[in-house]
Amino acid sequence: MIRWSGKQLIINILLFSIFLLAAYYLWFPPIWACQTVRFRGFSKIAPSVYVSDQTSKPRQDSLLQFINQAHKRIRSFWGAQSGEATIIFCSNREEYQKFCLLYEGAGCSLGTPTGSWIILNPDGLNVDVIAHEMCHDELFARLGWMKAKSSLPQWFDEGMALMVDYRYSDPDPSRRYIGYVQEWDILTNHGKTAPHLQDIVTLNGFFGTQRGQADPTRTAQSYVTSGKEVSRWLGLVGQDGLLRIIQQVRDGYEFDNAYREIEQYHRPKL
């Protein structure tokens, strides 16, 4: 048995911690990039908002305006906002790719035990993309890192984000479900090519990823299927049911059971 003196033990623990930290950053270079954003040609223009130095002043002003509007959408959808992600606005795709694990899309969010970030590329300069990413971050903030990563199906995570993203959703919640039914009908050939919810639980299943490439047709079908399901469920359970499922999953309750039971509880009794 190895016997270490107190000093040796402290040194070994310290070395091991440094090793873990280095491994963590090497494994996820985007997280390191986010944490060192201020040394990469980005400036802070508001608390928790960084923009690429190549961003013009009018674009910076619109960004701040859109962020404000997105905050309002999140607060009205959730009742309050718990997420405090740092926002990083990139001026081109090359910058964006340094921060995002997935290179597609107009924005992405990164949640880690040491912080969370929303990264936007120039296409993300609008309230819909920002609110969408904030909604992912909100789930992350309310559930914590472990639970958000391991307990939520991808269709629920994306479906929720769609509820505050009016590119695809009707701003009026009472018309949202019917809008998704129509979209789903068109994109899935009356449901014939629609994925089942159990097929879009994982990230790869949702995006139809093969050899690192997302399948755009499958991705679109997964989005409308998620939007249709989540708008249907929320139409029944409302904000009350939403807050309840978050609480239950945080308490360790299995997602599928909680989802079903909350729906049954809110379903109109005949």
Ligand SMILES: [Zn+2]
């Ligand atoms: Zn999303």
